[in-house]
Amino acid sequence: QQQVKQSPQSLIVQKxxxxxxxxxxxxxxxxxxxxxxQFPGKGPALLIxxxxxxxxxxxxxxxxxxxxxAKQFSLHIMDSxxxxxxxxxxxxxxxxxxxxxxxxxxxxxxx
Amino acid sequence: xxxxTQSPKYLFRKEGQNVTLSCEQNLNHDAMYWYRQDPGQGxxxxxxxxxxxxxxxxxxxxxxxxxxxxxxxxxxxxTSAQKNPTAFYLCASRAQSGRSLNTGELFFGEGSRLTVL
Numbered sequence: 028q029q030q031v032k033q034s035p036q037s038l039i040v041q042k043x044x045x046x047x048x049x050x051x052x053x054x055x056x057x058x059x060x061x062x063x064x065q066f067p068g069k070g071p072a073l074l075i076x077x078x079x080x081x082x083x084x085x086x087x088x089x090x091x092x093x094x095x096x097a098k099q100f101s102l103h104i105m106d107s108x109x110x111x112x113x114x115x116x117x118x119x120x121x122x123x124x125x126x127x128x129x130x131x132x133x134x135x136x137x138x
Numbered sequence: 139x140x141x142x143t144q145s146p147k148y149l150f151r152k153e154g155q156n157v158t159l160s161c162e163q164n165l166n167h168d169a170m171y172w173y174r175q176d177p178g179q180g181x182x183x184x185x186x187x188x189x190x191x192x193x194x195x196x197x198x199x200x201x202x203x204x205x206x207x208x209x210x211x212x213x214x215x216x217t218s219a220q221k222n223p224t225a226f227y228l229c230a231s232r233a234q235s236g237r238s239l240n241t242g243e244l245f246f247g248e249g250s251r252l253t254v255l
Contacts (some may be wrong), residue, residue: 029180036178057251059242070228071181101193116180123234124169124188125196126244130179 033129046104050117057119144247161229170212175226
């Protein structure tokens, strides 16, 4: 049973548009929420991460919004580029070592 | 360059055979992980190890075994008891919490794709 629910499963966006991926969780012990980006045939790589005491974090065109009371967080990709086409995973960590991943969202950016 | 090396990249196995996937890291990380990736299911934790000679079961450990005899190496054996072994397997490592200024980023290898014939 997945502890982190991610949606949508896939999305298509035009170049320059905004991609939005949503995640929800139930476990209030989670204390660290990273997003990973994975290109085909490669391992995931950390994109951006947030702690629950912060409501928003921005790094370049990527922004995490965090709603602690609703137990939801989302990734916004602004000005989407073809090079952003990849699978994105949200995740949540409890304690020091165990990271639970969402099912992933495949983003396709059309030129 | 520092990183995680997984081998082989592709592996074919007949039913009933055990296979071992290699994972080596030169990042001097204490913790190592094995994840399984299936379409639409994300990454599921198989086993993890926080220190040499110690490891714990993850969420889907049945049919798998690991060892951690050296800090750099964390091989995964997919046994014949694993009923549906065809998948993409990812190894990762992480610096021990408290020793690094980062928040515990996982570094992944490029994966091994196992296909059962």
